[in-house]
Amino acid sequence: MKVLMVDKDKCTGCHQCELWCGTEIGSTSKELAKAIHETPQPVPRVYVEGKPFALQCRHCEEAPCLDACPNGTMRRDPETGLVYVNEPTCIACWMCVMVCPFGIIDPSPSLKVAVKCDRCRNMGYPICAEICPTGALSLAERKDYRKKKF
């Protein structure tokens, strides 16, 4: 399973991943200049907060959000192993928000759905990794990723 790898030494905290995620994934217009004006405000699925480190869903193998979801809205793609929100069935109970150890599930009060990174599972490559100016974000097999020592 491929996950997003974050190289903390390369991340400069420029927030470009947030900006592009918000535009490409979170907005309806898919164009920055228009997305800025959208209401409700587009929600990026990646977070750069406090430290220069881009954090997004880790697609945990024992995902607490999957267990906490009362109606099967939070699902795992059997082929890719990616965890995603089936938006039409979300009841906005925010159980997943409560249990996520990383705090990366955003309770969107205006959209009434839980918003989280699905690693751009319907796109060729995650947008954040594609646009990261320093290459701090990249796509790597989880196995390889775990072998690395930080």
Added chain:
Amino acid sequence: MEFIQKKTADNAVEHFLPKAADKGTKLAWDRFEGQLPECGFCESGLSCRDCLQGPCISNPFRDTNKMGVCGKDKDVLTAQSLLRLVLKGTMATLDQVSDFTEGVASGAVKPNDKAETTKVLSQIDTLLKYGGAGMKAAFPKGMMAAWDAAGIVPEGVAKDLFKASQKTEGGIADVDEILARTLKAALLGTFARKLQGGLKKAVFGGGAEEIEVNMGVLNKDTATILLCGRFSPVLKVKIAEAAAKKKVAVMGVCTDPLLPPYTFAPVTTYGSQELPLLTGAVDLIVVGDQFVNPSLAAIAEENKVEAVPAETLKGQSPEVLAKTIVDKAVAAFSLRRSRVRDIPEAKETALMGLSASDLNVQKIALALNKGTIKGIALLMGTNNVKFTQDLPFVTLAQEFLKADILCISAGDASVSLAKYGFLNPRQSAKHCGKGVAELLRASGKDLPAVLDLGLAENGGVAEFLFALAAAAKKSIRELPILACFAEANRSAEAGEALSLVAMGVSTYCWPCLPVTGSPTTMKALSKLCRLQFGAELIIHTDKKMEPLAKAGLIMKVFNRAADPSVNDHPWTDWKK
């Protein structure tokens, strides 16, 4: 992400692209692709580096960092981004004026009209110290009254530039005030351009000239000096004088091609300024700052061409520097004899440097009144690597001329258009629709399809607009004139665009100016311009819009079928 699909419309440039790639020479297009995606915060005007507590951004998608450390919100940040750009643009113009006045005042050149030169020099001095109050007579009354009402009549460098620049330092100035200061700074540039044009005329004389453009003008058998960018006209003349004695050719890129009695054939336009060095037919380049890519230094070295800066901290007198430059070029030519000179067969004749007095404004006003022509398009600006080089200009001119819209151009936009024959008087029939062709014929002179009003920094466009408005007995805002910066690039162009709006000409600007991060700022700018000047700065955010679509968009306004943004269009013949 938008990679450039087609880099240029110019075949001469295209000829060198694979050669540069083979040699491993990185050009502006390669570097642009390396920059993608460009920073979205900076692009939208949502970033700030004004103090060392930052850099700060206003994140449009997060509530935690909507404001900078000092409290600048997205509205202030965007307004200040525009202000910063315009300040730099106006300073670019003032730098040229200061170089020119210094050269003239030193007595290095003998002015054609001494009395007029003294008068303009003193006017420039007054403008820089006290502003434009003394220039009221040079601008239409109504226009000055509107500027006065908005509080944006320039008051000199200290009050317009120093004060405005302090708005980025702090304080509680709101968006409206920052925008008004921005316009004021832009107008100082307009006033300075007008005076610089006057000074050029007084010192060197004027008049349109037929010259040749594009890389085909380069020579195989003479030493060639290339003047790159804007720098002191006095130094340029001295170089030309010294070069004439030694039979050295002097040409230019992004520099004023006309400095009577000398002409400097434009070898190419801004976007491809690095390529003449790859021809092998340039023996030395003299480099200013404005409009010059710093990459020229490395590419010149790679191609064994010496690059001489037009000014250094410990400057030499123009005569001495010019002589050194020419001697070096002659020596370089003999050393470079064995090098292949690859000169593409791309050459066009262009009539450049027309002025309002060369054009029959009465007839143009009459044609507008009768509807023979639907309007006037001002094509301005340089090249921008974000667009296929020259294609926006060419497409707009082609479409406008066919639809009987008179096209006026200035500065580098003219050179872009000249490369495709739009400034060749013998080709005007090929490009023009019936109405424009009739008007050009009626002027009694052999005029090209697109009329060049000289370098933008010489204020020819403003002079033309004033003359036309006087002939039509209307204010500029009431005339169907639109300006288009189809490939806007330099900060000076942002200032020019704003001052055209302040004169009452609605102006399109591609790419977007850095105000798109705040709807409030965009609305305030629009409201201010609409109420005070009856014109608007029109910003389209669609990055992928094709040049033909842009032409269609503008033509709708010329056809009175669509208003750029609001309903109360001031054109007096607006049919709603």
